[in-house]
Amino acid sequence: MTNIVSIDKSRGFTRMDNDLYEALIGADLSGRELRVALAIHRLTAGYNQGAVKVAALYIAKMMYGSDEAAEKERANVSRTINDLIRQRVLYRDGGSRDPISFLPCNEWKLDPKRTVLKSTQSVKKTHATVLEITHIKERNTNLTANAVVAAVAPTATEVETEAKDQDSTSPDQPEASKAERIPFNRIQDLYNRICGDKLPQCLKLNDKRKANIRKCWNLDINGDKPFRKSEFWEGYFNDCLTNKHWTGENDRGWRAHLEFLTREENVLRVLEGA
Structure with missing residues (x-):
């Protein structure tokens, strides 16, 4: 009996470059940053595209499901995308409506934590x-x-x-x-x-x-x-x-x-x- 789970090609699957896969595993990213990065990967590699035009609201919908939750988290997702761009994980030449893609892993400049x-x-x-x-x-x-x-x-x-x-502070001052x-x-x-x-x-x-x-x-x-x-x-x-x-x-x-x-x-x- 094998422990290898076979891929059901009838449902489709997304390939991931090994270097990118291992870089994401080793990267000191927050949970939201990792989820946004995976969403971008799904929308690029998953559709055989090098870059994709996508709104923060759409990614928020992928992450949180309901329209209400996505609308509430849209600003956070937008900020996270920009943060990943600043750290050179993602690349976008232009504004928020321009295509976005991954940069090579050796160009990432992740923020240090201490x-x-x-x-x-x-x-x-x-x-x-x-x-x-x-x-x-x-x-x-x-x-x-x-x-x-x-x-x-x-x-x-x-x-x-x-x-x-x-x-x-005066005890009479409101909390x-x-x-x-x-x-x-x-x-x-x-x-x-x-x-x-x-x-x-x-x-x-x-x-x-x-x-x-x-x-x-x-x-x-x-x-x-x-x-x-x-x-x-x-x-x-x-x-x-x-x-x-x-x-x-x-x-x-x-x-x-x-x-x-x-x-x-x-x-x-x-x-x-x-």
């Missing part, structure tokens, strides 16, 4: 040892004022200071107000770190820039506030860099800046893959 064990204090002044992940994909942990915006790790002193600030405290400076630092080589540095957060960031923080999409998630700002800024017009490839040499990228109409364009 973990740091740090001893600090919790808000209640109880000693704790926490695992701080400075770059991790697809975490669903919501940010609060003393949380880490992806890959911008605070020092132990900063965490302690924020804990003291949290304790010094919702505490939860909506916004880490403006860390978002500014994250923008400068990711976009500073291609876009103008943000030297100061004035009232208008803070107002835009506050709108992003409170932006509600299908009952979710994505900009309160630890990885979302990093993914969003990386997505913005895929727009060639915004990075200076235009007849004026104009480049986008933090204030422009946090305007609601531009945020929605990026999230919708327009």
Whole structure:
């Protein structure tokens, strides 16, 4: 008796190049990134195509089934596609409506991950040892004022200071107000770190820039506030860099800046893959 399962050719099957197969097995991708990559492979190799024009909504439907779930996850899928393009797993020459394909595995530039064990204090002044992940994909942990915006790790002193600030809050202050405290400076630092080589540095957060960031923080999409998630700002800024017009490839040499990228109409364009 053999353990080899034969392929039922009557149902069809998709071949996968061995190098690609082994690269996907060994790649440090998030679950969503791997599922998107497999969907792209199904739509290219599965139909004997080198590249395919496909909307994020269609891939979301493949991943989540129902139209309602696909619509809710479309922005996340679009961001994941752009993240795979940035890491050179996928390639697309143009905008979101242009064909997409895989790059050779030896050209992939996957984001490194590293973990740091740090001893600090919790808000209640109880000693704790926490695992701080400075770059991790697809975490669903919501940010609060003393949380880490992806890959911008605070020092132990900063965490302690924020804990003291949290304790010094008036007991009469509503809980919702505490939860909506916004880490403006860390978002500014994250923008400068990711976009500073291609876009103008943000030297100061004035009232208008803070107002835009506050709108992003409170932006509600299908009952979710994505900009309160630890990885979302990093993914969003990386997505913005895929727009060639915004990075200076235009007849004026104009480049986008933090204030422009946090305007609601531009945020929605990026999230919708327009």
